[in-house]
Amino acid sequence: MSQNDSDYIGWAEQSARQAVLHDFTHPDNWRVLVETKLLAGDDSGIRAVLVELFSVLGRDPDSLNQLEGVDMSEMGSEILEASLGADPLDPDAWWEITNGSDGGVDGFCSRLRILDLRDIRANVLFSRRLERLRDSGYEDEFLELSKLVLAHRPNNHETWGELGRMHERRGEFDNAWMCYDQAQLHFPEIPARDRFIERMESKMDDNTSASWNTPAIDSRVEFLSRMQSLAGHPISSVQETHAEDEGVLPLNEVDVLLREERLTEAFFLARRMAAEGIEGAIEKVEEIRSML
Structure with a gap:
């Protein structure tokens, strides 16, 4: 391979x-990336691309260990195509396969409950798949599993x-507010919570809806506690009581989770404390949000 060829392949790989x-x-995009690795004779690079794809698809990257010793220059493209064919990245193509197979939806739901979706790409991918379930009438599954994704x-x-x-369409206005509140916290450029409040006020002004107020603190705390529980293992009331007895500051519990790299649990715990009015909790929420 000439220097010019090598430079071209390097440029092509970066572009891919x-x-x-x-x-x-x-x-x-994945196909082209693997092709550039093939041209460069980069077997380890092909394997790394497949590991990355497996993570996006919610598969266990360690399963590639079963292919240890396999010549990726011979089998890499075949493994890629088999993965994309069985588990399409396009949500519509994925839904066509899933909905058309016996037990496809139940199998997907069961699988999602045990997946690690901390990878932002996997999180987005499975969120879009859940939207296809919702649009096809699986609303309860959407509500349950979307909370797991989040x-x-x-x-x-x-x-x-x-x-x-x-939640808003179903008339579950407290739950709707709490979801919109989270959406606006993470992306304030779209004031989802404020717009929802405006819609509710407009309905009340037109006498098309019963009186409604934003959720009480207890309801917000309960919601955030449930989300923390879904994210991992919430700190028990026994631990909280012990912490109070020892004079430990409440936010120290958040710091413990952060040291253990349990970011999502720490986030929901800090938000719960912010809802309870604990001093310093709002600042802690912003600190964790920048780490997510």
């Missing part, structure tokens, strides 16, 4: 990598907004 970063849902990645403001709209 940028394309995947820009749009990870387009299968051709427990893994609470800064997914789009899913908070979709969840809020579902």
Whole structure:
């Protein structure tokens, strides 16, 4: 391979990598990236791309260990195509396969309950798949599983907004407000909570809706506690009582979770404390939000 060829392949590989970063849902971007690795004779690079794709698809990257010793220059493209064919990145293509197979929806729901969706791309991908379930009438599954997705990645403001709209349409206004509140916290450029309040006030002014007030503190605390529980293992009341007896500051509990790298649990706990009016909790929420 000449120096010019090597330079060209290096440039092509960088361009392909940028394309995947820009749009990870387009299968051709992954194909081109693997092709550049093949041209460069980079077996370890091909394996790394497949590991990355497996993470996006919610699969266990360690399953590639079963292919240890396999010549990726021979099998890499085949493994890629098999993965994309069985588990399409396009949500409409995925839904066509899932909805058309016996037990497809139940299998998907069961699988999602045990997945690690902290990878932002996997989180977005599965959120879009859940929207296909919702649009096909699986509303209860959407409500349950969207909360699981958000427990893994609470800064997914789009899913908070979709969840809020579902609750609003069902007349579950307190839940709608709490979802819109989360959406606006993570993406204040779209004031989802404020717009919802305006809609509710307009309905009351037109006498088309009963009187409604924003959720009480107890309701907000309960909601955030449930989200913390979904994110992991909430601190028990026994631990909280012990902390109070020892004179430990409440925010120290958040710091313990942060040291253990349990960011989503720490986030929901800090938000709960902010709702309870604990001093310093709002600042702690912002600190954690920048880490998500």
